[in-house]
Amino acid sequence: MRQFxxxxxxxxxxxxxxxxxxxxxxxxxxxxIVIFGFALTNEVKNAKIAVLDQSKDVASIALLDEFNxxxxxxxxxxxxxxxxxxxxxxxxxIKMIIVIPSSFGEELKHxxxxxxxxxxxxxxxxxxxTLTNYASxxxxxxxxxxxxxxxxxxxxxxxxxxxYNPQMKGAYNFVPGVMAMVxxxxxxxxxxxxxxxxxxxxxxxxMLVSPVRPILVVxxxxxxxxxxxxxxxxxxxxxxxxxxxxxxxxxIPLLMGVSILFILVSLALGLLISAATDTQQTAMFIxxxxxxxxTVMLSGFMFPVENMPFPLRTVSNIVPAKWxxxxxxxxxxxxxxxxxxIKEVAILTGMLVFFLLMAVKKFKIRLA
Amino acid sequence: MRTLKFLLxxxxxxxxxxxxxxxxxFVMPIIQLMVLPWAADYEIKNIKLAIVDHDHSTYSQQLIxxxxxxxxxxxxxxxxxxxxxxxxxxxxxxxxxxxxxxxFEKDLVKEDEITVFMALNAINGVKANLGGxxxxxxLQDFNREVRLKWVQFPRFNPDTQVEVVSSNWYNPLMNxxxxxxxxxxxxxxxxxxxxxxxxxxxxxKEIGTIEQINVTPIRKSHFILGKLIPFWVLGMLxxxxxxxxxxxxxxxxxxxxxxxxxxxxxxxLLAVLGLGLLISTYSSTQxxxxxxxxxxxxxxxxxxxxxxxxxxxxxxxxxxTKLNPVSYFxxxxxxxxxxxxxxxxxxxxxxxxxxxxxxxxxWAVWSYRKRS
Numbered sequence: 117m118r119q120f121x122x123x124x125x126x127x128x129x130x131x132x133x134x135x136x137x138x139x140x141x142x143x144x145x146x147x148x149i150v151i152f153g154f155a156l157t158n159e160v161k162n163a164k165i166a167v168l169d170q171s172k173d174v175a176s177i178a179l180l181d182e183f184n185x186x187x188x189x190x191x192x193x194x195x196x197x198x199x200x201x202x203x204x205x206x207x208x209x210i211k212m213i214i215v216i217p218s219s220f221g222e223e224l225k226h227x228x229x230x231x232x233x234x235x236x237x238x239x240x241x242x243x244x245x246t247l248t249n250y251a252s253x254x255x256x257x258x259x260x261x262x263x264x265x266x267x268x269x270x271x272x273x274x275x276x277x278x279x280y281n282p283q284m285k286g287a288y289n290f291v292p293g294v295m296a297m298v299x300x301x302x303x304x305x306x307x308x309x310x311x312x313x314x315x316x317x318x319x320x321x322x323m324l325v326s327p328v329r330p331i332l333v334v335x336x337x338x339x340x341x342x343x344x345x346x347x348x349x350x351x352x353x354x355x356x357x358x359x360x361x362x363x364x365x366x367x368i369p370l371l372m373g374v375s376i377l378f379i380l381v382s383l384a385l386g387l388l389i390s391a392a393t394d395t396q397q398t399a400m401f402i403x404x405x406x407x408x409x410x411t412v413m414l415s416g417f418m419f420p421v422e423n424m425p426f427p428l429r430t431v432s433n434i435v436p437a438k439w440x441x442x443x444x445x446x447x448x449x450x451x452x453x454x455x456x457x458i459k460e461v462a463i464l465t466g467m468l469v470f471f472l473l474m475a476v477k478k479f480k481i482r483l484a
Numbered sequence: 485m486r487t488l489k490f491l492l493x494x495x496x497x498x499x500x501x502x503x504x505x506x507x508x509x510f511v512m513p514i515i516q517l518m519v520l521p522w523a524a525d526y527e528i529k530n531i532k533l534a535i536v537d538h539d540h541s542t543y544s545q546q547l548i549x550x551x552x553x554x555x556x557x558x559x560x561x562x563x564x565x566x567x568x569x570x571x572x573x574x575x576x577x578x579x580x581x582x583x584x585x586x587x588f589e590k591d592l593v594k595e596d597e598i599t600v601f602m603a604l605n606a607i608n609g610v611k612a613n614l615g616g617x618x619x620x621x622x623l624q625d626f627n628r629e630v631r632l633k634w635v636q637f638p639r640f641n642p643d644t645q646v647e648v649v650s651s652n653w654y655n656p657l658m659n660x661x662x663x664x665x666x667x668x669x670x671x672x673x674x675x676x677x678x679x680x681x682x683x684x685x686x687x688x689k690e691i692g693t694i695e696q697i698n699v700t701p702i703r704k705s706h707f708i709l710g711k712l713i714p715f716w717v718l719g720m721l722x723x724x725x726x727x728x729x730x731x732x733x734x735x736x737x738x739x740x741x742x743x744x745x746x747x748x749x750x751x752x753l754l755a756v757l758g759l760g761l762l763i764s765t766y767s768s769t770q771x772x773x774x775x776x777x778x779x780x781x782x783x784x785x786x787x788x789x790x791x792x793x794x795x796x797x798x799x800x801x802x803x804x805t806k807l808n809p810v811s812y813f814x815x816x817x818x819x820x821x822x823x824x825x826x827x828x829x830x831x832x833x834x835x836x837x838x839x840x841x842x843x844x845x846x847w848a849v850w851s852y853r854k855r856s
Contacts, residue, residue: 136768140775148782155801156792158610163795179646205653206825211795229645238652239822241660243793246610248650253617255646256624262644270592270634272627273599274620278606279573286792289608297782305778309771317690394504396770397683401508404778405675408785409516409668413523418791420611422532423525431519442576449607450574 119328123336130310131340141306145298145348146355152294153360157286159188160246165212166193166204173221179232182258183214188250205237212236212247280449287360292444293417295352296437299375300382300411303345305403307338307386312399315390331476334390338383345379346372365451374447374457377464378440384471385436391478411437439463487702491710499714509680513672513722517665517729524664531615533557534569534578541589547626551582556618570603579605580615592630654739654822661734666817667790669726673749674756674810675781677719681760682777684711685852686767698854708849712757719753720746739824745817748830751837752813758844759809765852784810812837 131138165183169176183189193204195213204210215233224230234251236244281288311334314320323333349372356362364371386403393399412418414428415437421429432438439460446452454461499506533551537544551557560578563569572578583601585591592598602619604612655662688694697707723746730736738745760777767773787794787801788810794802805811812833819825827834 134769134772137772137775140772140779144775144779148779151783151801151804152786155787155797155804157796158608158792159613159796160793161796163793206819206823206829224644224646229647231647231649234648234650236650236652237823238655238658239818240663240793241652241655241658242663244652244655245658246614248652249614249617252621252648252650255648256617256620259644259646270627270631271597272592272623272630273597274623275599275601276616277601277603278612279570279603281606281612284606284612288606301778301782305774306771309774313769313771395502396774397502397680397687398505398508400679400683400770400774401505401512404679404774404781405508405672406512408675408781409520409671412786412791413520419523419525420608422530424523428519428522432523445607446574452574456574 119326120332120336123323123328123333124339127310127337127340131344141302141344142347142351145302146351148298149291149294149352149355150359153287153291153356153362156290156294158289159284159286160211160243160250161187162190163188163211163243163247164190164192164209165214165247166195166201166210167191168195168198168201168213168215170218171216171220171222175221175224175230176216179216179255179258180214182254183251186250186254188247201235210237211240211243212251214251285362287356287362288449289417291352291356291360291362292441292448293415293437295349295375295444296378296415296417296440297411298352299345299348299379300385300437300440301404301407302348303341303379303382304386304389304407305400306341307383308389308393308399308403309396310337311387311390312393312396316395331479334387334475334479338387341383341386342376342379345382346376349375349379362449364448366447367453370454371444371447374440374443374461374464377461377468378436378443381436381464381468381471384468384475387475388471388478391475391480411435414438415441417441436464436467488706488709491702491706492713495710495714499718509676509718510722510725513669513676513726514729516672517668517726518733520668521661521664521734524660524668530558531556531580531611531618532560532578533580533582533615533619534560534563534572536563536566536569536581536583538586539584539588543589543592543630544584547584547623550626551619551622554618554622556615566601566603573603573605579611580619582619593634662736662822663818664790665730665734665736666821667788667814669723669730670810670813670817671785671788671790672726673719673723673753674784674813676722677715677753677756678760678763678781679774679777680718681711681715681757682763682767682773683770684715685761685764686770686773689768690770704852704854705849708761708845708852711761712754712845715757715760716750716753719757720749723749723753736821738821740820740826744820744825744827744830747827748813748816748820748834748837751834751841752809755809755837755841755844758841758848761848762844762851765848784808787811789814809837809840 167180169180180191184191192210195201195204201213204213213235215235217231220230232255234248236248238244278284314323324330353364357364389399389402393402414432414435421432424432443457443460446457535548537548552559561572563572566583569578569581573581581603585600588598602616604616606612652658763773763776767776787805787808789805794805794811816830816833819829
């Protein structure tokens with residue numbers, strides 16, 4: 117045991133003596149959580165749109181005023197003919213064009229029925245979809261306002277309540293996601309690389325001939341990163357509460373507990389990668405390039421998992437971040453207790469055991 | 485010129501003698517391009533709706549069947565109370581709750597007015613918004629049908645109707661893959677290029693082989709060029725491979741010309757590789773280089789405009805994206821592949837990226853020191 121602790125001490129020296137790395141390790145999550153917490157949002161705000169108003173009467177101006185007042189749209193340009201639509205889109209910045217036919221006001225006045233055309237730039241289908249929906253909602257409100265003045269019989273009204281995130285802040289969705297991503301990648305990459313580095317430099321040989329059991333040698337390498345990651349979680353949580361104003365509604369010890377479990381999973385994955393690779397370059401390639409995009413795209417915080425085709429939904433189950441993201445959302449934002457995350461915790465524990473067993477099996481105590 | 489030739493020979497040999505990394509460079513993008521675009525479906529189908537029907541009347545039944553017939557909503561469970569429905573939301577088995585009050589039918593007919601209650605899981609704001617607005621549209625249609633049954637309006641229908649006709653240009657079928665495949669290709673290209681060059685020079689430092697180069701009369705710019713060109717060639721190959729997959733697996737053929745894309749990509753790669761080399765010259769261990777490039781990659785990729793739109797970001801973040809090479813390439817890809825924009829349309833992006841390329845590479849040459 118004493119030998120093991122002295123190995124851990126050695127690893128701490130390793131880290132503390134490389135000030136630059138230490139600084140990045142502790143500073144990176146802080147900067148990222150702040151940037152992403154503020155900047156990432158699925159909402160589309162201040163989208164630049166253009167208007168082709170052929171009617172130019174009281175009704176059409178009133179409708180466009182509604183668009184102007186909305187925080188989703190910025191009317192950037194007034195077009196005068198259909199021929200200007202194509203160039204406006206091609207120049208890039210205009211996302212949608214509202215076309216009001218010349219008969220708009222007249223028809224509304226006489227038939228109480230009119231038409232508006234929305235043309236969206238669907239080269240980004242997500243934005244196009246969202247904007248069309250926002251615009252339809254605005255037009256619906258406009259129409260409801262006219263109707264309301266007349267007080268129609270048999271009216272069904274709807275009352276809305278936004279659960280968990282009444283201000284609809286993007287951070288509620290992205291803070292748990294970024295937490296999962298940063299922890300997973302940093303832990304996996306750093307353990308994988310420090311161990312492979314010893315192999316590459318030849319110092320692994322020296323450690324393997326020490327009286328400590330070989331597997332403890334590599335476990336000792338992971339311990340400092342566990343400590344650093346706990347510091348990171350604390351700083352991320354402090355920032356999200358005090359800077360991003362995302363509350364922790366559930367139990368903090370529970371949140372810390374599951375986060376430590378997730379860190380252990382990531383560290384174990386790092387050990388496994390290190391056992392399977394020989395150069396830092398390969399280790400980095402696998403832990404960064406192979407893990408990054410799948411984690412972003414399959415963990416559910418960018419794209420809803422239930423929309424994916426079945427095979428991919430199955431694949432997403434092996435992404436550890438998916439389960440942690442669900443847990444953080446449940447505990448931190450919804451304020452649920454342990455009983456509602458048992459399944460997810462069990463899955464993460466299973467992954468931890470699996471990665472560790474695989475790492476031990478793959479770990480070679482003999483040199484090639 | 486001759487020294488450069490020898491340097492290139494050395495670098496290429498180094499790359500080809502590590503087949504495991506070479507395999508990764510080509511296999512990884514193929515796999516990710518085949519798999520990931522399928523995940524990127526933003527269209528909200530299958531919104532899970534829990535309906536609490538306290539009324540159990542003909543009208544409430546009609547409303548429910550109208551909602552399910554629309555195709556957007558999937559009923560989840562049959563909760564008897566609002567609390568039971570909330571439990572479903574907690575377990576992520578429902579995104580929306582619709583509560584139909586008792587006396588729904590009676591009050592609607594007798595009192596002329598009734599309020600239904602909706603609760604939306606707003607953690608993912610877009611889903612909540614879209615689900616809510618679909619549901620409102622259905623309610624409105626239903627309302628109109630009920631009204632028609634009871635009242636015979638005169639020719640001037642007091643119920644105002646502004647019909648919305650929407651069309652989606654450039655991608656009328658709303659195929660997400662047209663947008664995601666080129667975008668993901670850009671991300672992969674950037675990650676591979678920047679990461680490989682970022683650890684390349686520092687690797688020579690760590691192993692000690694850089695000393696051998698430093699004692700030769702090789703010029704600094706030749707050294708950097710020697711590192712740059714092989715990875716540039718690899719990058720262009722990965723890009724070509726990516727377009728072949730886009731063509732074969734997804735049937736994506738750029739509307740604009742390949743020439744425009746390759747012209748931009750050629751300069752873009754120089755910029756990204758230059759950034760990698762710059763990181764490398766400043767780092768003293770591979771670990772440092774990786775951490776820095778990982779940090780930058782994460783910001784570049786998440787703020788690149790592929791996943792979330794840049795216009796919705798706060799102003800300061802939009803300024804950050806101006807320094808983000810990835811956002812320019814994603815912009816260009818979208819314009820050329822989907823809208824058929826030509827060189828003239830992407831002048832600005834081309835200019836900026838050329839600036840980046842000159843800056844990063846010049847800086848890398850300048851900061852590379854032969855003395856330790």
